[in-house]
Each structure stands twice: as C-alpha cells, then as structure tokens.
Amino acid sequence: MSLPVLTAIVILGIALSVAAVHFTGGSKTATLAGADQALSRFAEDFPDEAATTVRLTADAKTAFLDLGRGRIGIVHGIGDHFLTRVVTPLDVKMSGADEANTILLRLADFTWKGGRFRFAGAADALALLNVLDPHHSNSTSEAA
Structure with missing residues (x-):
C-alpha cells in the first residue's frame, strides 16, 4: 500500500x-440549572454538610456554597461531570478580583487549580473573597 x-x-x-x-x-459541558441542582449535587458527595447560601457564576458552570465556619463548598462543571470540593482559606494559595464581579482563585489542590469566576453581581464576588481571603481589602472591589 x-x-x-x-x-x-x-x-x-x-x-x-x-x-x-x-x-x-x-x-x-455540564452546567447547573440553578441553586437546587448545585445543592443536590454537592449533597451527593458531602451528605453531612448544610449550605446556607449558594452563589452561581454567570455562566452557571460553578456554584460556591457557604458552609459556615469559614468553609466554602464548590460544585464545578468539568466536561460533562461535576467536581465538588470543600475549601477553607488555608486551601487557597491566591485569591483576588480583576473586576468588580470577577474573582481569581488558585487552590493548593493539585487535582484542580481553581480559575477565574465571573458572577452576575459584585456582591457575590466580594462575599466569597471575604470568606476565602479574610485580609482582602474592600477598596479593590468598590472601585468599580
């Protein structure tokens, strides 16, 4: 031949x-239909955790759940599946905001490094930054 x-x-x-x-x-690609789907998907992997607030990103690929005591649950779409994590400020290498409603999050976990997450409003981004980076200054987010 x-x-x-x-x-x-x-x-x-x-x-x-x-x-x-x-x-x-x-x-x-997997996306979240809403807060209820994020809560139920997170509960599959962490049934003993109770979330008080759910913050969805604008593209509906990631949800951040407030678990209390400085802990955040994450449901993130990768391919056609969802990855779930519980993180604390100790698990975060770097966090910050490059826009009023966008945060940059780098995790110490080698299986998922984090990323750039855009929210519909600046309040969600700021609330998340305040939990994961207690030393974060409000001046960077209020400049917009």
Missing part, C-alpha cells in the same frame, strides 16, 4: 473517531 493512501486512511479514521465522540455527547 502506498504512503499517500495509508495517510488518507489514517486521517479519515481519526476524523471519524472525533466525529463519533462529538455526536454521542462527548463534547457536552
């Missing part, structure tokens, strides 16, 4: 494999 024919067969096979994964739901 000639090299050009073999190359074409390999490229066609890879393209068909990628298309099959996509059309069978492999490229679907």
